[in-house]
Amino acid sequence: MKEVLKRLKRRNKLAYFSLVALLFLYLIAIFADFIAPYPYDLQNREFSYCPPTRIHFREINGGFHLRPFVYKYHLKDPVSRKYEEDKSEVYFIRLFLRGTKHKLFGVIPSRDYLFGVGAPATLYLFGADLYGRDTFSRILQGARVSLSIGIIGVSISFFLGLLIGGISGYFGGKLDTFLMRMAELMMVFPGFYLMLALRATFPTTLSSVQVYLMIVIILSLIGWASLARVIRGMVLSLREEDYVLAAKAIGASNLRLIVRHILPNTLSYTITAATLSIPGYILGESALSLLGLGIQEPQSSWGNMLAAAIGNLQVISHFPWVLIPGLFIFISVMAFNFLGDGLRDVFDPKTW
Amino acid sequence: MAKETIVKVENLKKYYSVRPQEIFSKVGQEIIKAVDDVSFEIRKGEILGLVGESGCGKTTLGKLLLKLIEPDEGRVYYQEKNFLSLPAKKLRRMRRELQIIFQDPYKSLNPRMRIAEIVSEPLIVHHLWKNKERERVKELLKLVGLPAGSMDNFPHQFSGGERQRINIARALATNPEFVICDEAVSSLDVSISAQILNLLRELQRKFSLTYLFISHDLSVVGYFCDRVMVMEKGKIVEVEKTEKLYQNPSHSYTRTLFSSIPKIKKNLPLEKGHGQEN
Numbered sequence: 001m002k003e004v005l006k007r008l009k010r011r012n013k014l015a016y017f018s019l020v021a022l023l024f025l026y027l028i029a030i031f032a033d034f035i036a037p038y039p040y041d042l043q044n045r046e047f048s049y050c051p052p053t054r055i056h057f058r059e060i061n062g063g064f065h066l067r068p069f070v071y072k073y074h075l076k077d078p079v080s081r082k083y084e085e086d087k088s089e090v091y092f093i094r095l096f097l098r099g100t101k102h103k104l105f106g107v108i109p110s111r112d113y114l115f116g117v118g119a120p121a122t123l124y125l126f127g128a129d130l131y132g133r134d135t136f137s138r139i140l141q142g143a144r145v146s147l148s149i150g151i152i153g154v155s156i157s158f159f160l161g162l163l164i165g166g167i168s169g170y171f172g173g174k175l176d177t178f179l180m181r182m183a184e185l186m187m188v189f190p191g192f193y194l195m196l197a198l199r200a201t202f203p204t205t206l207s208s209v210q211v212y213l214m215i216v217i218i219l220s221l222i223g224w225a226s227l228a229r230v231i232r233g234m235v236l237s238l239r240e241e242d243y244v245l246a247a248k249a250i251g252a253s254n255l256r257l258i259v260r261h262i263l264p265n266t267l268s269y270t271i272t273a274a275t276l277s278i279p280g281y282i283l284g285e286s287a288l289s290l291l292g293l294g295i296q297e298p299q300s301s302w303g304n305m306l307a308a309a310i311g312n313l314q315v316i317s318h319f320p321w322v323l324i325p326g327l328f329i330f331i332s333v334m335a336f337n338f339l340g341d342g343l344r345d346v347f348d349p350k351t352w
Numbered sequence: 353m354a355k356e357t358i359v360k361v362e363n364l365k366k367y368y369s370v371r372p373q374e375i376f377s378k379v380g381q382e383i384i385k386a387v388d389d390v391s392f393e394i395r396k397g398e399i400l401g402l403v404g405e406s407g408c409g410k411t412t413l414g415k416l417l418l419k420l421i422e423p424d425e426g427r428v429y430y431q432e433k434n435f436l437s438l439p440a441k442k443l444r445r446m447r448r449e450l451q452i453i454f455q456d457p458y459k460s461l462n463p464r465m466r467i468a469e470i471v472s473e474p475l476i477v478h479h480l481w482k483n484k485e486r487e488r489v490k491e492l493l494k495l496v497g498l499p500a501g502s503m504d505n506f507p508h509q510f511s512g513g514e515r516q517r518i519n520i521a522r523a524l525a526t527n528p529e530f531v532i533c534d535e536a537v538s539s540l541d542v543s544i545s546a547q548i549l550n551l552l553r554e555l556q557r558k559f560s561l562t563y564l565f566i567s568h569d570l571s572v573v574g575y576f577c578d579r580v581m582v583m584e585k586g587k588i589v590e591v592e593k594t595e596k597l598y599q600n601p602s603h604s605y606t607r608t609l610f611s612s613i614p615k616i617k618k619n620l621p622l623e624k625g626h627g628q629e630n
Contacts, residue, residue, distance in 0.1 A: 242460035245420045246522070250474040251447035260473075264464045 015342020165231025268347035364426030401577030
């Protein structure tokens with residue numbers, strides 16, 4: 001594993017950088033409650049569509065501070081929702097402060113935040129949404145949903161794909177025919193409509209956790225088929241390889257043949273394909289959310305935040321920061337693609 | 353020289369049906385008789401050659417003997433037992449006695465495993481040399497003339513001849529009695545192939561091994577084997593002692609085969625301008 005990283009760093013800087021960026025995003029997602037300055041569902045109607053808070057070092061009268069500070073915002077024009085800084089008092093950005101009650105990892109009650117400003121000033125790094133909720137905090141919270149859906153979904157569908165493809169290719173015969181026709185049945189339907197149809201089979205009144213699990217299951221059920229077919233083909237040809245026959249001649253068991261000789265040689269493909277298909281899950285969740293079938297408010301995901309923004313063109317032109325979740329989708333999807341590309345090169349032992 | 357029989361093959365058959373061109377039609381379905389009712393015996397300690405043109409079923413026969421592909425019919429007796437109809441567990445246990453060395457040294461080693469893992473796999477599978485696998489691997493590598501330091505390298509770091517040595521080391525790991533050399537030297541260049549042949553012969557004498565030596569190269573077979581079987585389109589047409597066969601081939605196919613060996617004739621008349629035409 002260490003070697004793989006080293007090689008990735010040496011051979012493909014972009015992929016390595018993507019990996020670092022993704023690890024950073026995941027780390028942030030895990031500690032979202034603590035890092036975000038506000039609870040994701042904390043509303044502050046007074047600051048509806050408040051722009052990103054400007055961070056200052058120099059006061060209006062020329063006084064310079066090493067610590068960054070903000071001014072309190074107040075609504076100047078309620079019609080066009082223009083805000084103005086009230087420059088009479090500075091509010092320093094503080095580390096490790098106590099604020100509104102929230103739950104760490106959804107269970108541990110806590111009041112601790114990594115950073116923030118004291119009331120009545122507000123710190124909206126990426127602005128606020130219609131209900132005056134902090135976009136930055138919601139993005140961090142939404143990262144949990146959007147980023148984990150990819151990993152969990154890919155795990156499930158690759159488990160299914162490897163299992164079904166492996167069995168199909170190794171044992172062949174009628175079982176192979178049956179399993180592959182099933183896979184083709186899944187592939188016959190256009191993915192997006194299948195997703196909608198599957199979604200329709202679940203009741204609409206579900207808790208957010210249930211909705212989340214349901215989306216993961218839907219996306220994995222769609223994803224396994226194409227992988228199973230590729231794995232089946234690879235196993236089918238690997239099964240006839242001389243080194244597999246040699247291991248068979250040695251007396252190795254079926255399990256050993258599959259686990260030691262056949263599957264490891266599909267690994268470079270599998271890992272690359274897994275990495276490259278994670279964006280599909282992230283986008284799938286976004287698409288469902290965009291149609292209002294994904295994660296429900298007040299839970300946030302990058303998809304449903306974007307959905308809330310995209311409803312109204314006026315909103316986008318006046319308050320462009322509502323599109324920032326899209327930037328995060330873009331970054332993570334690109335990063336997974338670069339990483340997948342880099343891994344493809346690195347996993348070939350001939351390049352070691 | 354009535355040596356005891358080590359492997360006895362009876363009525364071995366393997367047919368392949370080639371699919372017809374049209375999907376729903378049975379017309380035009382062709383059956384290829386890769387191995388067609390083959391019976392023969394291999395005697396303990398001998399090197400039995402198997403020759404024939406490419407596509408005549410030599411390799412299929414070799415793989416059938418070890419049940420690497422399922423035969424349609426037939427029996428292979430080893431130690432009085434029909435190897436082919438053994439229950440799976442006993443079959444796997446029996447496999448340590450019968451080994452194979454493949455033709456292509458680039459395909460017969462798992463590219464993701466280190467040499468030590470490859471050579472020690474038979475030991476691990478059969479629970480032999482427990483906890484001393486590495487010492488055994490060292491010993492085997494020395495036996496086939498490879499440095500012990502190459503244990504932790506990957507197959508792609510070796511040349512064709514070296515890889516074939518690794519294959520031999522793996523095949524000999526469990527001290528088998530009978531080894532099939534399936535075109536074991538065909539893909540190597542002449543000097544390397546001579547080295548490997550000498551190694552095989554040396555090992556054969558040292559461990560009193562029995563070889564089935566599959567090859568299309570008649571001169572190699574003539575040099576290396578005690579007896580030679582000639583195969584044509586899935587059937588064995590002639591089995592004879594090497595010298596006898598080479599001096600006096602009785603079957604017409606054998607004669608045809610032998611006439612295909614390129615010979616340099618002396619006093620070949622040179623035609624005018626012959627060399628410049630091409």
